[in-house]
Amino acid sequence: MQSTDAQNLTYALIQVIHNFGAVTVVGTAASALWLVRGNAAVQHRLALLTAMVWAVQAATGALFGVSTFYYEGHLPDIHGIAVDALLIKIGCASTGFVLAVAYVKWNSEWAVTKQLLAWRASLTLGAIALSSAAFLRWFS
Ligand code: HEM
Numbered sequence: 001m002q003s004t005d006a007q008n009l010t011y012a013l014i015q016v017i018h019n020f021g022a023v024t025v026v027g028t029a030a031s032a033l034w035l036v037r038g039n040a041a042v043q044h045r046l047a048l049l050t051a052m053v054w055a056v057q058a059a060t061g062a063l064f065g066v067s068t069f070y071y072e073g074h075l076p077d078i079h080g081i082a083v084d085a086l087l088i089k090i091g092c093a094s095t096g097f098v099l100a101v102a103y104v105k106w107n108s109e110w111a112v113t114k115q116l117l118a119w120r121a122s123l124t125l126g127a128i129a130l131s132s133a134a135f136l137r138w139f140s
Pocket of ligand 1: 018022026061090126136
């Protein structure tokens with residue numbers, strides 16, 4: 001296998017996990033809001049999954065940069081809108097993670113309206129991160 005093939009394979013495998021993570025953060029929030037609304041036990045498990053997947057997104061996102069450094073000896077050369085989009089994604093992943101952990105720990109003490117607000121916020125963060133991914137991709 002040529003070195004560029006190994007590098008592309010590495011990016012592709014990271015991307016597979018990153019893409020499934022993207023689907024999951026949006027899917028868990030949408031499910032909590034529209035499929036299992038009112039089912040606190042399932043929503044609690046969905047929040048745990050959401051927290052884990054936000055962390056996976058941050059880890060696999062960082063792995064893209066680590067891979068470039070490993071194969072090319074420097075970090076990805078991005079600037080302008082691509083950097084802004086990346087910072088927005090990092091902000092969404094950090095906020096989403098903290099929100100999901102807070103939900104797992106304290107949701108039983110929260111009013112239903114607060115729980116719904118948390119899921120709406122999580123869905124919004126997922127949608128913003130997904131939209132930013134398109135700008136990161138095409139302005140890189
Ligand atoms: C700390 C958080 C994150 C980092 C550092 C990160 C980093 C990256 C990087 C470096 C790429 C490759 C860009 C390229 O192809 O030029 C990428 C792609 C992508 N990311 Fe993230 N990401 C993060 C969070 C997220 C989140 C939270 C989502 C969605 C909810 C997401 C969705 C995507 C998608 C869909 C792609 C593929 C874009 C495409 O090629 O069309 N990322 N990410």
